[in-house]
Amino acid sequence: MEVYNAYSMASVAAGFTRALGVEPPYRAQRIARPLEQLIEGAHCTRAVIYNPDAIAQWLWQKYTPDFEEVYRYTSLALPLRAVMPSVTPVCFGTMYTGTLPEVHGIRKYEKPVLRTDSVYDALIRAGKKCAIVSQDGASMSRIFLEREMDYFTQYEAEEDVIAKAEELIASGKYDFISIYNGNYDHTMHGTRVESPEALAVMRKNCRFFGELMRTVESCYKGETFVGFATDHGCHDNPETGRGTHGTDLTDDLNVVHFYGILRGQDNGH
Numbered sequence: 001m002e003v004y005n006a007y008s009m010a011s012v013a014a015g016f017t018r019a020l021g022v023e024p025p026y027r028a029q030r031i032a033r034p035l036e037q038l039i040e041g042a043h044c045t046r047a048v049i050y051n052p053d054a055i056a057q058w059l060w061q062k063y064t065p066d067f068e069e070v071y072r073y074t075s076l077a078l079p080l081r082a083v084m085p086s087v088t089p090v091c092f093g094t095m096y097t098g099t100l101p102e103v104h105g106i107r108k109y110e111k112p113v114l115r116t117d118s119v120y121d122a123l124i125r126a127g128k129k130c131a132i133v134s135q136d137g138a139s140m141s142r143i144f145l146e147r148e149m150d151y152f153t154q155y156e157a158e159e160d161v162i163a164k165a166e167e168l169i170a171s172g173k174y175d176f177i178s179i180y181n182g183n184y185d186h187t188m189h190g191t192r193v194e195s196p197e198a199l200a201v202m203r204k205n206c207r208f209f210g211e212l213m214r215t216v217e218s219c220y221k222g223e224t225f226v227g228f229a230t231d232h233g234c235h236d237n238p239e240t241g242r243g244t245h246g247t248d249l250t251d252d253l254n255v256v257h258f259y260g261i262l263r264g265q266d267n268g269h
């Protein structure tokens, strides 16, 4: 039976801002209730969102133990339905504006600068300092450009993305950091969704998340809102034998985000 997840990918953006006590992006949809409940009562001063690309819900269901580093630092698993077409700029546009593609305007695989009010715009209005760290040329390096925030998007290797993110966390300079890693998406497109290479980078995403969370714990004080938030799923194209996505199959649209409130060790910043 094909069942789509009930909560939309458009229902997390207002949670990202609410977690920091900030008004939502202008047109953002209502926060998914479980995320609202997680945030209620917390007093987060910062947020760190890790965005791995194309980690389908079915991957998590099939390889559940591989995500133990993610469970360790989060307390909410939130099933979400990505948007159509289920490709990277369309889905990240929705995730960070809280609007559907017909509102934010990216409706195919293209990477224009989004003019729709986003999480970043809302945070900047509230005086927060934001940064995006990503691989060069990635959707996340392009669609939120031209804002009063910092972009660290010149990297090729994922290790360099993570190292830079750790440096930014340790600097204590930012209130909100998005960290994008396209390694799984890139690898499954070139092989299959469950090739040994693709599964290895899926696991690597979980390890990277753990590393980042340990940096948050040791460098930040107080409470930090954290997330492991992918954009869409994936499936093998029977004709090419390679991984793909973009369709309305549940394999492409159903994803699970993981969110938590991490408490720092109060040793500075």
Ligand SMILES: [Zn+2]
Pocket (backbone or CB within 6 Å): 053, 054, 087, 088, 089, 185, 231, 232
């Ligand atoms: Zn993607």
